[in-house]
Amino acid sequence: MTAAIASRPAPGQTAADLVTIDNIRAAAARIAPYAIRTPLIESPRLNDWLGFRLLVKAECLQHTGSFKLRGALNTIMSLDDSVTDVVAYSSGNHAQAVARAASLRGMRAVIVMPEDAPAMKIEGTKSYGAEVVTYDRYNESREEIGGTIATERGADLIAPFEDVRVMCGQGTIGLEIAEQCAEMNIQPDHVISCCGGGGLIAGVSVATRALLPNAKIWAAEPADFDDTIRSLASGQIERVDPSHRSICDAVVTPAPGEMTFSINRTTLSGGFGVSDDLVLRVMATAFKHLKIVVEPGGAVALAAALDGRLPTGTNCAVAVVSGGNVDEEMFSRALAAGPLV
């Protein structure tokens, strides 16, 4: 088993010292037996309509239905053999990912989930053998609840994004994008990823900057959860109005992480906010043209790309579709909204 690796920088270090292309490559080797190399897919009809080539990194096809498995695996597979219990808090995708990764390693997992998380995400988390504890997303602190459980049980707490092991795991998506573009002899102008707490795009942007230095990297967020976009503009961490709501449950975090933002402020070119109505139509567009099941939060990067937000003159862009864990009811709403084209 791989030796334990640090979850956060030591004094005198920054997150950027640990979220490196070398550590992302190490993560790729660590997770390879358990995660799949998701395909980069496209639709000639969508490309014709857009006027540029759009490649979709389909992380909805990842085991557990989202990219989160990568960070969970990188963390759990690097823990010491003495660790028997892990704890995580999550709206649902990190939950399922930690539950699955823990079961692969024979560890017990407790997952703290909002009581209004999609039913299928709670069911999925339980199906991987984890114990689920629910909380009130708007009035309780998941960090506190998770921390208390971790202390009580002597468990390792796996944060959803403020953990360099998690960021390096998510960064393997950027590594694969670069490899797959090289195989297809493509030089993308832009890479767009959704952004909740910023762990996915931190890892992806580090890998992209190293391997596709000419590509710009953009964050996509729900318009009412544009904390990273505003933070990039102001240069400091900005928070979301706690009264805001969105159907994009996977990415409705209140603020960027300190570690993730310390990276993203140096690697991103900016971001795009997209409406929930657009997200539903983009889910229907992916249904029709790409034949993949995309959840609301997983659709925001694709929404920005399809809505013409990229700079004019774009020849090729890559959009990360981060997950597909969506209830039948929400997906039916998307089908009723109808595709953009």
Place this chain on the structure above:
Amino acid sequence: MTAAIASRPAPGQTAADLVTIDNIRAAAARIAPYAIRTPLIESPRLNDWLGFRLLVKAECLQHTGSFKLRGALNTIMSLDDSVTDVVAYSSGNHAQAVARAASLRGMRAVIVMPEDAPAMKIEGTKSYGAEVVTYDRYNESREEIGGTIATERGADLIAPFEDVRVMCGQGTIGLEIAEQCAEMNIQPDHVISCCGGGGLIAGVSVATRALLPNAKIWAAEPADFDDTIRSLASGQIERVDPSHRSICDAVVTPAPGEMTFSINRTTLSGGFGVSDDLVLRVMATAFKHLKIVVEPGGAVALAAALDGRLPTGTNCAVAVVSGGNVDEEMFSRALAAGPLV
């Protein structure tokens, strides 16, 4: 441009003399620049539930939304440069595939489609630049209409399955399954594919017999369109009662082809008939666990696998999901029917 190749056996030859692993390899080289190598996907939760490992060849992710692009490309890319027009008849997937392949070669295409074909398939065919002529599926002969148009325009008629070029193109799926299983160090016990006229499974079974000689190959059909299953049992071509109906529009052919059956009778171990109700629930199961959009006809092989039809003692099976071209309305019916697990 590749020299023209035969569409059917010369006197003294059989279809099996032309649908060979060597010609399937040649097809793979011919179509590689235009088709994608679809992934072999799986769900750990489905595997646990089934008690064996089920790999899904996701041809719904193929360009034009179905495997049919492979046979159309192999045919059209092998035509002489003097050919300017092609004609095809199809319920919708072969239609879109021929339209797309013709547009890539700069040829004109006329497609004869049933007037009750799914709207999205007619729209898709037109979107690739083809002219669409509709007919009454139950009272007119598409072969006659297609033949008349071909004669009038001096066009090359591309049959949906009774054409060795088409069968070799579809066989590239079997080639890829064998390659992908080798990469994953897997020896599947069974390969299941849907069966309409039998062109897909003829090509797949020839490739599978050559490269995975220990795997049995099974046909899956709608229960009321079990012409190949009954033909395999009786040893001669059996027809479907013309009063029968099914939601599986992609595979509701009246009888096996003579050429396809001459191959399939030697390569298949048998078949499984599945109900439309089961198909809807399997589409919802693929939505929930595999995150892919599957059309009714594309779900029949997966349905047979999930419904426990394979012999006991199965360790690993591969099911071909042949397409994902389904209207919002039909998909909503599947979501309402709900997943099997």
